[in-house]
Every structure is written in C-alpha cells, then in structure tokens.
Amino acid sequence: MTLEIREINTKKELKEFIKFPFELYKGNPYYVTPLIDFEMSTLLREKNPAFDDAEAKYWVVEKDGKIVGRIAAIILEKELKEKKLARFGWIDFIDDKEVSQTLLETAKSWAKSKGAKGIHGPMGFTDLDFEGALISGFDQIATQATIYNYSYYIDHFRAWNMEIAATWVELRGKAPSKNPEKINRAVRIIQERFKVKVKDFKNTKEMVKYASGVFEVLNQAYSGLYGYVSLTQKQIDYYVDQYFGFIRKEFVCIVVNENEEVVGFALTFPSLSKAFQKAKGSLYPFGFIHVLKAFFSNDTADLFLICVKPEYQKLGIHALIFDYLQKVYKKKGIKYMASGPMLEDNKNVLNTWSQFDIDIGKIKRSCFIKQF
Structure with missing residues (x-):
C-alpha cells in the first residue's frame, strides 16, 4: 500500500x-x-x-x-x-x-x-x-x-x-547515604574562601525571585555545549512559568555569592515517570491524582539540570550542590536518583559523580547528523 x-x-x-x-x-x-x-x-x-x-x-x-x-x-x-x-x-x-x-x-x-x-x-x-x-x-x-x-x-x-x-x-543509582570525605572537606573550604552559600528559601514564591538568575547561569554554562542556543528573556519567562510553578522548593538548590547573584544551581524533581504513565497524557480528570501522589510521596528523584557559572566551575561549587542534595534526599526518603543527559566528554561533572556509587553510561543517547 x-x-x-x-x-x-x-x-x-x-x-x-x-x-x-x-x-x-x-x-x-x-x-x-x-x-x-x-x-x-x-x-x-x-x-x-x-x-x-x-x-x-x-x-x-x-x-x-x-x-x-x-x-x-x-x-x-x-x-x-x-x-x-x-x-x-x-x-x-x-x-x-x-x-x-x-x-x-x-x-x-x-x-x-x-x-x-x-x-x-x-x-x-x-x-x-x-x-x-x-x-x-x-x-x-x-x-x-x-x-x-x-x-x-x-x-x-x-x-x-x-x-x-x-x-x-x-546516571542511575542509589542516592548516597553520606558524602565522600573529599566533598565534606571541599564544602567547608569553599564557603569560607569564596563567600558563597546555598540559599535558604521560606517558600516557592521567594525562590521564584532568583529564577531569572538561574536561567542566566544556564545560558552562560551551556553556551559552548553541542546544539545549545541561548534562551531569550521571553523564553526564560516562559520556562520560569512552566517549571517554577511545578517544583518542590527543597528539591532545588541555588548557590549565591556575597552579592546575592546566582552562581550555580540544581533543579531536581521527585520522579514523575510512573505517574505520567498512569496519567496517559492528561492531568484531568484523574491524572493529577497520580502526579500529586508522586510529587509528595516518592523514593526516586530526577536530576533535571545542574549548572555552575563558568568562572566558578573550578571552585568546587558542585560540592556544595551535591552536599545539599544528599542531605535533602536522605531527609525526604529518596533512595534512588536518575540524571538528565550529560555530554560524555564533560569530564568535570562525570569525575565528580564517579565518587559516588552511581552507574554512569548504562544509558546513552545521541544526536545524529546528515550533511547535504
């Protein structure tokens, strides 16, 4: 036919x-x-x-x-x-x-x-x-x-x-029950030497004030990565509305310097994979029940984005982020983690993850190209 x-x-x-x-x-x-x-x-x-x-x-x-x-x-x-x-x-x-x-x-x-x-x-x-x-x-x-x-x-x-x-x-694996000593030492030194800290938020509304700074860091950190095109302010506003109204504040880590400027962040979520499967494409009439349940009762976290401003990338900011997430995940009963895609030649990030009992590289995905 x-x-x-x-x-x-x-x-x-x-x-x-x-x-x-x-x-x-x-x-x-x-x-x-x-x-x-x-x-x-x-x-x-x-x-x-x-x-x-x-x-x-x-x-x-x-x-x-x-x-x-x-x-x-x-x-x-x-x-x-x-x-x-x-x-x-x-x-x-x-x-x-x-x-x-x-x-x-x-x-x-x-x-x-x-x-x-x-x-x-x-x-x-x-x-x-x-x-x-x-x-x-x-x-x-x-x-x-x-x-x-x-x-x-x-x-x-x-x-x-x-x-x-x-x-x-x-990556896929168990959420660490404790951090490697190397990260613990780095956290103590970094906060004192470079005047940075993990921001503590009272509520999501307060966190949203830093959202534009988060996406500015994303634009800077990802600018040289394959296929990345910087987001415009209209796109940033669009994603702030799309994502920041759909987060649990404790699952987001935002690192700021002494001027309250965002220098690094981790945007993570309770895993919604199984909830989305049950929702079958729609939140209504019953899909939202599965999503809400997964949102507040879950043993798996998805690490959507982790970014550090280029000039801070060699200062150990990743250690602050991992330390924060480890403590939150342990407190919230998170036993397993799944990351988003990371370029296989991004050695800085992959070397940091190698300190944990994490399976890196079992899942791979590629972009294909054809010239004509």
Missing part, C-alpha cells in the same frame, strides 16, 4: 501527531507518556516564544489510513545563519524503513528550501526540549524529560547515512 505524507495544519491534527507514540509504545514499561498540554504548548506558535526566532513544520505518514510515523522539522535562525543546520525532532515510526526514510526526506527537502546544508536531531527548539535518540539502556524507564525510543531507530538513522554528532550519558 502506498504511503501518504500529510502536513499538520490544525490543532486537532497536532493532537493526533502528539498522541501517535501513545499507541506505538502501548504496553511498553519504559516509555513515559508526555502531557498533551505541555506538548501543545511547545509545538504551537502562539504559545512558545521560541517561534520569535524559529520556524517549524510537522508531518505524519499514513498507511491504509493509519498513522505510522511522525516528524518535526525546525529552523532556528541563529543556527541556520551560523552553521547552515536545521533540526528534526518528535520523530517516531514503526519498524519500516520506507516510513522513516519518507519522514526524513520530507524534513530534508523543507530544510534545503530554507537554505540549510545539513540536518541534525532528534532535537527540539531549545536544550530543555526532548533531545537525543536512545542508543543504549532500552530496559530502563525514561525520565519525564527524556526520549524513549525502540532500538531499531538507530538502524533507520544509519540507513539514511547519518553519523553521530554528539552523545550524552545518564
């Missing part, structure tokens, strides 16, 4: 686009269903401020009237101008190379029409969107902020003559 590629043009069609993986991964214990409303907010031009400097197209492939694949193609003006690259993301497909090649060729054709000379992905509009195809760790449950995909995806990317452009690793 002939495949049909169809561009997504309406909100109803966009919901179908978003929900296709729900069926593709039905019954898979490792796939974590995203919230439809969050996905709509990211993909709709009128919702996402990234579209101030970006364009995107979405397509699905149908076979016998049934959706069997989807893809998004994204142009970031800065990336196109500086690197002649476009992006693809939100890519899912059945194990049929004709389907995957149709999707990728469609994205390529549109990217070429915009002046791109290459395309890479899976990536989103920003580093805070889903990125990196899973290449190992297929028997591990995803976090609510990472992609899960079947192992055959990699064969399909390679069949389209794509190469790996960057690889990230993730």
